[in-house]
Amino acid sequence: MELQEIAEFLIIGHAERxxxxxxxxxxxxxxxxxxxxxxxxxxxxxxxxxxxxxxxFLPEVLTCARAMKAGMRHxxxxxxxxxxxxxxxxxxxxxxxxxxHDIGKNLVSLLLQASGFEVVDLGTGxxxxxxxxxxxxxxxxxxxxxxxxxxxxxxxxxxxxxxxKQGLLEGAKVLIGGAPVTAQFARDIGADAYGRDAMEGxxxxxxxxxxxxxx
Amino acid sequence: xxxxxxxxxxxxxxxxxxxxxxxxLALGHYFLNCQSAPLDIWHSTESFGEALVALQRRxxxxxxxxxxxxxxxxxxxxxxxxxxxADGQTIHWKNGWITECPRDDNPHVLRPDKSRFFVAxxxxxxxxxxxxxxxxxxxxxxxxxxxxxxxPAPGTSFFPPWQCDTIRYVLRATDHVVSVHSEIFSPFxxxxxxxxxxxxxxxxxxxxxxxxACLKALTRGxxxxxxLQAACGVDAILISSAFAGGGFIxxxxxxxxxxxxxxxxxxxxxxxxxxxxxTHTCGRIADRLELxxxxxxxxxxxxxxPPLGNVDLADAKKRIGDCLFIKxxxxxxxxxxxxxxxxxxxxxxxxxxxxxxxxxxxxxxACSVPPHAPPENILKLAEAAAGxxxxxxxRSGVETGGMTLS
Numbered sequence: 327m328e329l330q331e332i333a334e335f336l337i338i339g340h341a342e343r344x345x346x347x348x349x350x351x352x353x354x355x356x357x358x359x360x361x362x363x364x365x366x367x368x369x370x371x372x373x374x375x376x377x378x379x380x381x382x383f384l385p386e387v388l389t390c391a392r393a394m395k396a397g398m399r400h401x402x403x404x405x406x407x408x409x410x411x412x413x414x415x416x417x418x419x420x421x422x423x424x425x426x427h428d429i430g431k432n433l434v435s436l437l438l439q440a441s442g443f444e445v446v447d448l449g450t451g452x453x454x455x456x457x458x459x460x461x462x463x464x465x466x467x468x469x470x471x472x473x474x475x476x477x478x479x480x481x482x483x484x485x486x487x488x489x490x491k492q493g494l495l496e497g498a499k500v501l502i503g504g505a506p507v508t509a510q511f512a513r514d515i516g517a518d519a520y521g522r523d524a525m526e527g528x529x530x531x532x533x534x535x536x537x538x539x540x541x
Numbered sequence: 542x543x544x545x546x547x548x549x550x551x552x553x554x555x556x557x558x559x560x561x562x563x564x565x566l567a568l569g570h571y572f573l574n575c576q577s578a579p580l581d582i583w584h585s586t587e588s589f590g591e592a593l594v595a596l597q598r599r600x601x602x603x604x605x606x607x608x609x610x611x612x613x614x615x616x617x618x619x620x621x622x623x624x625x626x627a628d629g630q631t632i633h634w635k636n637g638w639i640t641e642c643p644r645d646d647n648p649h650v651l652r653p654d655k656s657r658f659f660v661a662x663x664x665x666x667x668x669x670x671x672x673x674x675x676x677x678x679x680x681x682x683x684x685x686x687x688x689x690x691x692x693p694a695p696g697t698s699f700f701p702p703w704q705c706d707t708i709r710y711v712l713r714a715t716d717h718v719v720s721v722h723s724e725i726f727s728p729f730x731x732x733x734x735x736x737x738x739x740x741x742x743x744x745x746x747x748x749x750x751x752x753x754a755c756l757k758a759l760t761r762g763x764x765x766x767x768x769l770q771a772a773c774g775v776d777a778i779l780i781s782s783a784f785a786g787g788g789f790i791x792x793x794x795x796x797x798x799x800x801x802x803x804x805x806x807x808x809x810x811x812x813x814x815x816x817x818x819x820t821h822t823c824g825r826i827a828d829r830l831e832l833x834x835x836x837x838x839x840x841x842x843x844x845x846x847p848p849l850g851n852v853d854l855a856d857a858k859k860r861i862g863d864c865l866f867i868k869x870x871x872x873x874x875x876x877x878x879x880x881x882x883x884x885x886x887x888x889x890x891x892x893x894x895x896x897x898x899x900x901x902x903x904x905x906x907a908c909s910v911p912p913h914a915p916p917e918n919i920l921k922l923a924e925a926a927a928g929x930x931x932x933x934x935x936r937s938g939v940e941t942g943g944m945t946l947s
Contacts (some may be wrong), residue, residue: 385790476913477912508848508849
C-alpha cells in the first residue's frame with residue numbers, strides 16, 4: 327500500500343478508510359512517524375491549502391480533522407516516546423474563562439498534536455489558575471488561548487499580564503485566536519502571535535518554537 | 542416623522558428626515574447597563590422589557606430588537622436556590638439543572654453533571670422537530686420542552702401563552718412611536734444549536750438528506766413563530782442566521798442548506814402578513830450577498846467590515862442597495878468597543894456618506910454592540926445621524942451618478 331492513499335482519504339474526510347489504512351500501514355511495517363508525515367500530515371497540508379483558498383469550508387475541515395483523529399488513535403501510543411515527534415514542543419491550550427466555544431481551539435489542538443506537539447488541552451472556560459497550574463506543571467513552549475466573544479477576549483489580556491508578572495512565560499510564547507481577535511489586538515495585549523484560523527495557528531506555533539530554539 | 546415611521550420608510554427606500562439609528566445590543570450590555578440584575582433580565586419578561594426600552598431611550602435609537610422570547614411567569618417557582626459569587630450568580634433548579642449567569646454575558650444552562658445538553662444527529666427523528674429556541678430558560682432540548690415545566694407543549698399551541706409577552710410589553714411601553722422588531726432563528730441556526738456547532742457542520746456532509754429533512758421540519762415551526770410575532774404587531778422580524786456566513790459554510794452549502802429554508806420561512810410568514818423581514822448573518826458574507834437576497838429577505842443586517850468580516854459598504858450598496866435595505870457595517874469591536882467617541886463619529890460619518898444616498902440605510906453596528914462598549918461611544922451614533930444632511934447626500938448621490946430616491 328501507499329501512504330499517499332491515507333492522505334487522499336483524509337482529504338475527502340473519510341474517517342473509516344483512514345483508520346483502516348492506518349492500521350494496515352502499521353501492519354505492513356511502516357513506522358508511525360512515516361504514516362503521520364506522509365499520510366495524515368500530507369493530507370492535512372492539502373486541506374490547509376484548500377481552506378486558505380476557500381475551496382473548502384469548515385464542514386469539510388472538521389470531517390478531515392475527524393478522519394485525522396481516527397488515524398491518530400492508532401499512532402499516538404507509538405509516537406509517544408519517539409524522538410522525532412517529542413522534540414517539536416509542548417503546548418498548553420484552552421478557551422479562556424467565561425467562554426464555551428471550542429471549534430477553533432479543538433482544531434488547533436488536533437493539528438498541533440499531529441505536528442508532534444505534546445498538547446495539554448484545558449478545555450473551555452479555563453480559568454487563569456488552570457493556565458498557571460498547567461504551565462507550572464508542564465513548562466510548555468507555547469501557551470495558546472482562544473476566545474470567541476468580545477466579553478472574553480479581554481480575559482486573554484489579563485491572563486498574559488498575570489502570567490508575565492508571575493514569570494510563567496519565560497521560555498514560552500503566547501499564541502491567540504478567535505472570531506473577534508485580530509493581529510492588532512494580539513500585539514496590543516502582548517501576545518507573540520495570532521492565528522486567523524486553525525491552520526495558521528498551527529503554523530505560527532511551529533514558527534514560535536523555532537524562534538525559541540534560535541535564541 | 543417619528544422613529545417608527547423613519548425606520549419603516551428607510552426599510553422601503555423612501556425619503557427620511559434623517560437616517561435612522563438602531564443597533565442590536567448584546568444581552569450582556571443590558572446586564573451591565575441596566576438596573577435589574579442579569580439573572581432577572583434574562584429570566585423575567587418585565588425586567589427584559591424594561592431594559593430594552595431604557596437603553597433605546599438612553600441611546601436615542603429609533604428601534605428596538607427584542608432578542609429574547611417572553612418568559613414563563615412561574616419561572617421563580619422552579620428554583621431551588623441561588624448562589625452569588627464574584628463572577629455572577631448560579632441558579633440551582635429543582636430538577637438538578639444549573640444556570641450560570643455571568644454579570645456580562647449570556648447565561649449557560651448546564652445539566653447536573655455540569656455538561657451542556659446536545660443530541661446526537663443519529664438520535665434525531667426529523668418528524669419530532671418543530672422549533673428550537675436556543676434562548677429558552679432550559680436551553681435546547683430534545684424532544685423539545687419549554688423551560689423547567691414538565692409540560693412539553695403548554696397550552697394548545699406548540700408555543701406557550703407567554704411566548705409573545707415581551708413583544709406586547711415593548712409595544713405598550715413605546716406607544717407605537719418606536720420601531721419594534723422581533724427575532725426568529727433560522728432553521729439552520731436552530732439545528733446547529735441543538736447538535737453542537739461542530740457536530741452540526743459535519744452532519745451536513747454526513748447525511749445531507751436527513752439534515753434537510755430536519756431543516757424542513759424546523760421551517761414549519763419558524764413560520765408559525767414568525768406569524769405569531771407578526772400578529773402581535775411588530776414592525777419587522779429579524780431572521781437570526783449567525784452560522785450562514787463564510788466563516789462556517791461555502792456559498793454552495795448556503796444555497797443548499799440555508800437559502801431554500803429561509804425563503805420558505807419568509808414566504809410562509811408573508812402568506813399571512815406583509816411585515817418586513819430582514820436577515821442577520823455575521824462575519825464574511827461578501828461572497829453571498831445576492832444569495833441572501835434570493836431568500837426574499839428585505840434587508841441585510843450586520844455587513845461586518847474587515848478585519849471582522851469582509852464587506853465593503855460601497856460594494857454592498859452597489860450590489861444589493863437597490864433591492865434590499867442595509868443596516869450595519871460599523872465595526873462593533875474595533876470602533877465601538879475599543880474606539881473613542883471621536884472615532885465613532887468619524888466611522889459613523891463614513892457609513893452615512895456611503896449608505897445614505899438613495900435611502901434604504903439604517904445606521905448600526907455590524908454585529909451586536911459588545912457588552913463592555915462604553916455608553917459614550919454608543920451615544921455618538923444618534924449624534925452622527927442627527928448631524929448628517931440626508932438631502933445633501935442624496936443630491937451628491939445624483940450628481941455622482943448614485944441612486945435616486947424612489
